[in-house]
Amino acid sequence: xxxxxxxxxxxxxxxxxxMDEGVEFLLAQRPEGKPYxxxxxxPGGKVEPGESLREALVRxxxxxxxxxxxxxWPWLSCEFSYPHxxxxxxxxxxxxxxxxxxxxxxxxxxxxxxxxxxxxAPILPANGPILRALELPSIYAITNATGNGIDxxxxxxxxxxxxxxxxxxxxxxxxxxxxxxxxAKGVVTLASRHADARVLINDDEALAHEVGASGxxxxxxxxxxxxxxxxxxxxxxxxxxxxxxQCATSLGLDFVVLGPVSPTATHPGAKGMGWGEFASLIEQSxxxxxxxxxMRTDMLEMAWEFGAHGIAxxxxxxx
Numbered sequence: 001x002x003x004x005x006x007x008x009x010x011x012x013x014x015x016x017x018x019m020d021e022g023v024e025f026l027l028a029q030r031p032e033g034k035p036y037x038x039x040x041x042x043p044g045g046k047v048e049p050g051e052s053l054r055e056a057l058v059r060x061x062x063x064x065x066x067x068x069x070x071x072x073w074p075w076l077s078c079e080f081s082y083p084h085x086x087x088x089x090x091x092x093x094x095x096x097x098x099x100x101x102x103x104x105x106x107x108x109x110x111x112x113x114x115x116x117x118x119x120x121a122p123i124l125p126a127n128g129p130i131l132r133a134l135e136l137p138s139i140y141a142i143t144n145a146t147g148n149g150i151d152x153x154x155x156x157x158x159x160x161x162x163x164x165x166x167x168x169x170x171x172x173x174x175x176x177x178x179x180x181x182x183x184a185k186g187v188v189t190l191a192s193r194h195a196d197a198r199v200l201i202n203d204d205e206a207l208a209h210e211v212g213a214s215g216x217x218x219x220x221x222x223x224x225x226x227x228x229x230x231x232x233x234x235x236x237x238x239x240x241x242x243x244x245x246q247c248a249t250s251l252g253l254d255f256v257v258l259g260p261v262s263p264t265a266t267h268p269g270a271k272g273m274g275w276g277e278f279a280s281l282i283e284q285s286x287x288x289x290x291x292x293x294x295m296r297t298d299m300l301e302m303a304w305e306f307g308a309h310g311i312a313x314x315x316x317x318x319x
Contacts, residue, residue: 007079008087011057012044012127013094014075014134015101023114025134027123028064028106035084041124042091043106053090061097064105070096073304076133078286080126089126093304115196133288136255137166138300138310140290141317145172145183154186160318161194169217169236171202171314180204184211198234205230215254220244229253238292242281249287257312258282260293264314279306 015026027040045060047053058069072092079088103109110120115135123131141160145153157168168191170184184201188211191197200217201208208216215234218226223237223244229251237248239256248256258281262272272293273281282289288309295303295311297319303311 005081005086008085009047009053009056010044010087010089011047011053011060012042012089012091013057013061013069013072014042014091014130015094015097017111019113021113023134024111025114026101026109026111027118027120028103028109029120030124031105031107035082036124038107039122039124040110040118040120041127042130043109044089046087054092057092057094061094065099065109066102066104067097067099069094070098074283074307075309076130076286076288077284078126078129082125087126091130129286132254133309136288136309137164139165139297139317140167140169140257140310140312141165142169142171142312142314143183143187144314146174147315150179150183150186153183154190156318157187158190161190161197163318165317166194166197167200168197169200169202169312170213171217173202181207181210184213188212200234200236205232208232218253223247223251226251245281245285245287245289249285253287255288255290255309256285257290257292259291259312261291262294264293275302275306278308282307 017024028043030037030039030041043061043064044057047056054072057072061067061069072094075091075093077090101109112119143153168187170187172180172183175183184207188199191199198214200215201213202217203219203222205216215232216230218237220238220240224247229235235253236255237253239245239248239258245256258278260272261275261278278291290310290312291303291308292312295313296316300311
């Protein structure tokens with residue numbers, strides 16, 4: 001007989017604040033007398049009977065930190081088995097609250113900058129992978145040199161990087177190989193002027209290695225073919241279905257794009273899935289998901305409300 005494992009539902013908060021040096025998030029230390037006492041974690045707690053995940057989040061933050069949540073966006077989900085319990089964690093990015101944070105049910109708390117080495121240790125095992133996901137920016141720019149020309153596209157990118165763009169995919173797969181190499185070299189050169197900028201090459205591992213890119217972006221077709229994660233610091237993929245999302249998760253990729261949410265000029269015959277289906281598909285995703293298809297920068301907050309990490313754009317970025 002198969003053993004039935006009881007799973008505890010837990011709502012977890014990523015409290016985020018904008019500082020001059022960048023975005024910071026809060027970690028709290030588990031008190032004496034609890035499992036993993038002394039470990040650092042994102043605050044939150046289990047969902048009580050009759051509560052929604054969001055209701056549990058609001059209650060837990062009030063009880064643990066003494067604050068009232070104003071705005072919170074659903075984000076990642078993951079399941080983790082500890083010796084004492086198996087938990088299903090739903091992370092929310094909390095961007096607005098009122099009240100002064102106090103360690104009511106923790107030994108202390110610390111703010112740390114995204115992408116920085118944690119100033120405290122040890123961190124609760126289930127929370128560790130979340131630190132990497134927090135390094136990702138909200139906009140994923142996809143090149144369109146085929147439509148704009150290489151010089152114009154590089155000029156657009158240079159301006160966008162100056163304005164804060166930090167994640168770029170070199171797509172343009174129909175360009176001649178020599179022309180695509182020229183584009184990729186130009187993109188990597190511009191991005192290298194910004195220490196935290198990352199460039200991923202679509203589908204071509206050899207090209208990614210040749211130009212010194214940060215990583216590889218897999219097409220949905222390539223995603224289904226490979227058996228192991230390619231050896232790059234960052235690997236992403238394009239997904240359109242639950243099956244492809246699960247494949248990306250099993251390979252241990254860093255993030256995905258999902259779409260099209262709305263019809264696009266690139267795929268005019270493809271019907272958009274809409275925000276409802278998008279949210280349903282990513283509800284249990286442990287990977288950050290960028291919404292793709294008809295995205296405009298002014299739709300970013302809408303994407304967050306439906307659980308997206310951010311938006312991916314081919315035509316709208318840099319405007």
